Amino acid sequence: MTLMLKVKRLTETAKLPTYAHDGDACFDLYADNVTELSGGTIFTCSTGLSVEIPEGCALMVYSRSGHGFKNNMRLSNCVGVIDSGYRGELIVKLTCDRQIQYIPKQGDRVAQAMLIKVPSVQIEESFELSDSERGEGGFGSSGK
Numbered sequence: 133m134t135l136m137l138k139v140k141r142l143t144e145t146a147k148l149p150t151y152a153h154d155g156d157a158c159f160d161l162y163a164d165n166v167t168e169l170s171g172g173t174i175f176t177c178s179t180g181l182s183v184e185i186p187e188g189c190a191l192m193v194y195s196r197s198g199h200g201f202k203n204n205m206r207l208s209n210c211v212g213v214i215d216s217g218y219r220g221e222l223i224v225k226l227t228c229d230r231q232i233q234y235i236p237k238q239g240d241r242v243a244q245a246m247l248i249k250v251p252s253v254q255i256e257e258s259f260e261l262s263d264s265e266r267g268e269g270g271f272g273s274s275g276k
Contacts (some may be wrong), residue, residue: 135190135247144223146180147239158194158244161224166236166265174208175222175235176240184249185216193224193245203234207243 139148147162164180185191193212199205208225224243226236236242 135186135189135249137186137247140181140182140184141179141180143199145238147166148181158246160196160241161171161193161222161243161245163224163236163238163242164241165238166240168235173228173230173233175226177226177240178235179222180223182219183222184219185214187216188215188249188252189247190214190250191245191247193222193243196241196244199226199242204229208250210245213255 138159143164148162149159149161151159161179161181163177165178167176167178168174169176170190175231191212191214193207193214195206195210204226208227212224214222226242228234
């Protein structure tokens with residue numbers, strides 16, 4: 133299955149998303165402009181791109197595993213969900229969980245993204261729900 137994601141460069145220096153390897157689930161997003169906030173622990177990274185997400189899809193934006201393992205850096209909101217109607221610039225906000233030496237710069241891979249199909253869900257109010265084995269057992273209720 134192939135989905136089409138239209139990408140518009142908002143600046144001449146913006147880099148289009150790329151896959152690092154055949155078969156990768158996510159493509160890389162690159163910084164076009166970086167603003168350092170909060171003494172080197174928070175960065176806003178403009179990508180210089182806007183996208184047209186197909187109707188019935190969403191763009192999921194995730195942290196790069198290398199940022200987490202090497203620099204304790206992650207997306208500030210952990211996972212970004214971009215709806216199909218959004219046409220603004222893709223902006224990535226990174227947070228470092230400790231003071232670091234790594235500072236993202238223009239052209240660096242700052243996040244990864246995946247285009248997914250999303251079902252249309254009909255919401256129905258109900259006064260009764262069916263029973264299940266778990267029931268109302270909360271987090272950690274399995275005892276494992």
